[in-house]
Amino acid sequence: DLASFNLRQAGAPILLAVDYEPAYSGEIGISASGFIEQVIRQQALVTLVSTSPTGPALGEDLLNTVRTRNELAYDMDRMMVNLGYLSGGSASLQAFALDPARLTRYDLRSQLVWGTPGHPALNGINSLSDYFLVIVLTDNPDTARGWIEQVEPLLAETPLLMITSAQAAPMIAPYSDSGQVDGIVSGLSGGVSYELLMGQSGQAQRYWDAYQIGLIIAVTLTLAGALYYTLLAPYQVRGRRRRKG
DSSP, X not given: OGGGGOOOSTTOEEEEEEEOOGGGHHHHHHHHHHHHHHHHHTTOEEEEEESSTTHHHHHHHHHHHHHHHTTOOOOHHHHEEEEEXXXXXXXXXXXXXXXXXXXXXXOTTSOBOSSSSOOGGGTTOSSGGGSSXXXXXXXXXXXXXXXXXXXXXXXXXXXXXXXXXXXXXXXXXXXHHTTSSSEEEEHHHHHHHHHHXXXXXXXXXXXXXHHHHHHHHHHHHHHHHHHIIXXXXXXXXXXXXXXXX
16 A cells, blocks of 8 residues: 555655656546645645656645645745656666666756756666656556566566556556555545545545535435435326316
C-alpha cells in the first residue's frame, strides 16, 4: 500500500513522473493531492520528469496548487527541479534509467542542473536507485508498463509507486501483485483511502463527500419519482377518464 511509504524522512529525494494527459488532471490531480501534500510538508527534494509534452507544466501546477491551497512553505526553486519532457517513449525511459545525468543535463529553463554546483535537488543523485522512491502519475497503462519494464529493473531497493486513473488500474494491478510495483492509488476512491490512512482530510475527501451527497440526492429523486408514478399516477389517470366520460 502507498501509505506504507509515507515520507517520515524529511528532505528525501523523490523522482516524480507526471505522465497523464490534461483531460485527466481533475481525477489524478485530486487522487494525488494527499501524497503531494506529504511531499511538501516533509520538504522532499523533487525531481520532476515526464514522457508527455504537457507533463512538465502539469507537474509544476500540481505542486504549486497543493502548496497554495494548504498554505504550506515550500521553496519550489530550491526544492524542485523540472527536467522537462523525455521524447522517444520507451527508448528514452531506458536511456534515462541508465544515465539520467547524460540524458537530462539541462532543466526546463535551460539551466545546467547536474554536476557542480548543480541543483540542490540532485545532490547525491548518480542513478535512479539513489532516490528514496519513484512515483509515476499516469492514466495510460502503456506508459505505466514502460516505466515498469524499462526503469524498475534498475531501481535496486528503491520502491516504484503509481497513482493512476480508475480505468487504468485493472491493467496495472497484475504488476502490483507480482511485486514489480510496490504500491498503487487508483482513482478518487484510492485518493480518499490514502488520506484516511495518513490521517488527513484533504481535497480528495472533500470531493468524495460532494460525490456521495450527489448520489444520495439522485437516488432520492429517483425513488420519489418512482413512488409518484406508482401511487398517484393511477388515480390521476382514472380522474381524467371520469372527466372525459
